Amino acid sequence: MTEKIPVTVLTGYLGAGKTTLLNRILTEPHGKKFAVVVNEFGEVGIDNDLVVGADEEVFEMNNGCICCTVRGDLIRIIEGLMRRKGRFDGIIVETTGLADPAPVAQTFFVDQDVSEKTRLDAVITVVDAKWLGERLKDAPEARNQIAFADVIILNKIDLVSADELATVEAQIRAINPYATLHKTERSAVNLEAVLGRNAFDLDRILDIEPDFLEPGHHHHHSAEIGSIALTVPGDINPEKFMPWINEFTQTHGPDILRCKGILSFKNEPKRFVFQGVHMILDGDLQRDWKPDELRQSKMVFIGRKLDRAMIEKAVEATRA
Amino acid sequence: MSTAPHTSLTAHVMPIDIGEHVLRCGFVGPQPVLALADGQVVFVKEDGLTRTRPHGDAAILVAHIRHDQILTGGEDGRVIRTLADGRIDELGNEKGRWIDALTASATGAVAWSTGKHITARDSKGEIRTREAPSTVQGLSFLPKGYRLAYSHYNGASLWFPNSEANPESLEWKGSHIDISSSPDGRFVVTSMQENTLHGWRLSDKKDMRMSGYPAKIRSMSWSHDGDWLATSGAEAAVIWPFKDKDGPMGKPPRECGVRPAKITQVAFHPNALVLAIGYEDNCILLCRLTDAAELLVRVPVKGQGSITALAWDKTGKKLVFGTSEGAAGLLTLP
Numbered sequence: 001m002t003e004k005i006p007v008t009v010l011t012g013y014l015g016a017g018k019t020t021l022l023n024r025i026l027t028e029p030h031g032k033k034f035a036v037v038v039n040e041f042g043e044v045g046i047d048n049d050l051v052v053g054a055d056e057e058v059f060e061m062n063n064g065c066i067c068c069t070v071r072g073d074l075i076r077i078i079e080g081l082m083r084r085k086g087r088f089d090g091i092i093v094e095t096t097g098l099a100d101p102a103p104v105a106q107t108f109f110v111d112q113d114v115s116e117k118t119r120l121d122a123v124i125t126v127v128d129a130k131w132l133g134e135r136l137k138d139a140p141e142a143r144n145q146i147a148f149a150d151v152i153i154l155n156k157i158d159l160v161s162a163d164e165l166a167t168v169e170a171q172i173r174a175i176n177p178y179a180t181l182h183k184t185e186r187s188a189v190n191l192e193a194v195l196g197r198n199a200f201d202l203d204r205i206l207d208i209e210p211d212f213l214e215p216g217h218h219h220h221h222s223a224e225i226g227s228i229a230l231t232v233p234g235d236i237n238p239e240k241f242m243p244w245i246n247e248f249t250q251t252h253g254p255d256i257l258r259c260k261g262i263l264s265f266k267n268e269p270k271r272f273v274f275q276g277v278h279m280i281l282d283g284d285l286q287r288d289w290k291p292d293e294l295r296q297s298k299m300v301f302i303g304r305k306l307d308r309a310m311i312e313k314a315v316e317a318t319r320a
Numbered sequence: 321m322s323t324a325p326h327t328s329l330t331a332h333v334m335p336i337d338i339g340e341h342v343l344r345c346g347f348v349g350p351q352p353v354l355a356l357a358d359g360q361v362v363f364v365k366e367d368g369l370t371r372t373r374p375h376g377d378a379a380i381l382v383a384h385i386r387h388d389q390i391l392t393g394g395e396d397g398r399v400i401r402t403l404a405d406g407r408i409d410e411l412g413n414e415k416g417r418w419i420d421a422l423t424a425s426a427t428g429a430v431a432w433s434t435g436k437h438i439t440a441r442d443s444k445g446e447i448r449t450r451e452a453p454s455t456v457q458g459l460s461f462l463p464k465g466y467r468l469a470y471s472h473y474n475g476a477s478l479w480f481p482n483s484e485a486n487p488e489s490l491e492w493k494g495s496h497i498d499i500s501s502s503p504d505g506r507f508v509v510t511s512m513q514e515n516t517l518h519g520w521r522l523s524d525k526k527d528m529r530m531s532g533y534p535a536k537i538r539s540m541s542w543s544h545d546g547d548w549l550a551t552s553g554a555e556a557a558v559i560w561p562f563k564d565k566d567g568p569m570g571k572p573p574r575e576c577g578v579r580p581a582k583i584t585q586v587a588f589h590p591n592a593l594v595l596a597i598g599y600e601d602n603c604i605l606l607c608r609l610t611d612a613a614e615l616l617v618r619v620p621v622k623g624q625g626s627i628t629a630l631a632w633d634k635t636g637k638k639l640v641f642g643t644s645e646g647a648a649g650l651l652t653l654p
Contacts, residue, residue: 053417053418053435055436057473059454061513062512072457077418080379111513112536
């Protein structure tokens with residue numbers, strides 16, 4: 001079985017520094033070759049041999065799931081790229097500033113041919129430190145991109161004061177306290193920070209710890225998109241939990257952007273981990289619980305209009 | 321794998337050392353030809369292989385083989401015709417945009433697409449273009465007249481390139497991939513993202529759904545008499561009856577070549593009800609529809625990939641094939 005080609009999705013609002021980051025990834029002396037999929041073909045200054053123009057056409061799958069949208073053009077492009085082997089070590093998909101990252105991500109789980117040959121490595125969102133505040137007011141896409149991210153590059157920090165930076169960081173954390181955040185000037189970041197993240201690999205779900213900048217701050221935000229984290233002591237009954245999580249993601253799928261969990265199932269020596277994108281859930285038993293490890297279950301949901309009381313009550317009812 | 325010697329044709333297969341993913345294969349005149357994903361067009365001649373690179377360093381994305389030429393569309397955005405003697409000419413240049421689909425008619429018309437943009441070139445070289453409602457996935461000329469069928473999101477369209485009239489639309493929600501019309505022009509069939517086939521009877525646009533496949537259907541082949549449509553995508557070749565005026569509606573499909581491996585390519589014999597079947601494990605069988613008799617053409621070899629191209633010559637005496645890992649061969653029937 002050959003190794004699947006990793007795919008990195010690069011999002012961010014217009015002018016945030018996506019292309020700068022892309023060129024940095026392409027030109028660093030790492031000895032790796034990439035195929036780059038861009039939305040605007042012929043866009044200025046992408047320094048790479050293999051650049052493919054995409055149309056960003058999204059369509060709904062006919063599987064009765066309204067949030068299950070995929071990028072048809074991406075399916076075709078990946079099919080084409082994967083036929084000619086050995087040309088590249090990874091694929092980078094750059095989306096437009098206005099794009100919703102979900103259809104791109106879902107393409108890698110929904111399409112059988114694509115998921116047999118490639119794996120989604122991570123969603124990287126580049127954010128403009130100076131203008132994020134404005135964007136959050138007028139562009140729902142900007143909020144979506146932050147909520148969806150595994151890695152956030154908070155860029156152009158040289159253009160803001162320390163206070164402004166603290167504010168923008170708090171705004172990001174209010175939406176997504178789980179992504180890894182890097183503060184940069186001119187998108188200068190170590191490549192290990194953006195490549196080889198394995199963010200969708202169940203084996204890499206090690207812990208779920210939110211990173212709230214200022215304790216207490218997140219309690220006051222009234223943003224439409226936010227996150228809910230739960231910790232449940234003791235064991236969970238899988239026969240109650242699995243039907244609930246399936247039903248919950250099916251009915252609230254359009255509003256749940258991402259979810260992740262590490263669960264302690266009764267009489268199960270291994271940790272059960274899951275992660276999901278909208279309605280698409282992936283879960284499996286992982287490593288053994290260590291003897292000195294506290295057996296408890298943690299999960300996080302990032303999305304819109306999440307009802308904390310309802311989720312807490314439902315999860316509580318699945319305890320063993 | 322054990323097979324009784326009298327049912328095996330393996331001794332009549334000449335291996336061809338190709339070395340790259342075979343995108344498509346066929347015959348130009350009597351000569352087998354293969355289009356490779358890395359950009360090569362390879363002619364198999366008496367004295368060996370002649371390899372050319374019509375697109376330079378660029379990869380070939382789509383290819384169509386006619387009795388007198390091979391057409392290729394590349395990552396360089398060019399559409400190139402290569403003749404049996406190796407002469408090439410450029411039919412189109414989309415300035416570096418990937419050529420997504422490519423087809424040709426029996427009378428010499430050619431069509432290709434890039435994104436939503438379709439170009440039709442008639443046998444005299446006259447060019448017409450059109451924008452589709454969304455990215456074009458598949459192209460197929462109808463058997464009669466100069467009429468092009470193309471598939472896209474939420475259906476397919478039928479276009480007379482020489483007419484100012486808007487194309488006729490065939491609607492069905494979802495993403496339609498490959499498209500094919502029956503040899504008598506009564507039906508158009510598409511394969512869909514959700515592992516189903518969709519068909520329309522053109523006389524009244526009646527919908528036909530053909531489902532139950534475990535994988536996408538990326539190969540379809542009509543029998544020489546037009547009565548049957550063979551399809552890949554399952555662990556048996558699924559063959560739909562199209563003889564009656566309702567097509568396959570209300571009738572179960574025939575199945576043949578059942579093996580514990582998915583079928584990736586099907587090719588009907590040009591003048592008999594015999595189907596060549598290629599599998600994901602690079603096995604090939606011939607299957608006779610009348611009595612389901614099977615003949616072994618190729619034993620699966622580990623590490624040689626799946627059958628990605630399979631085609632008969634026009635006499636039905638030779639069958640050429642290729643795999644995703646660069647194996648290929650030529651069967652000459654005894």
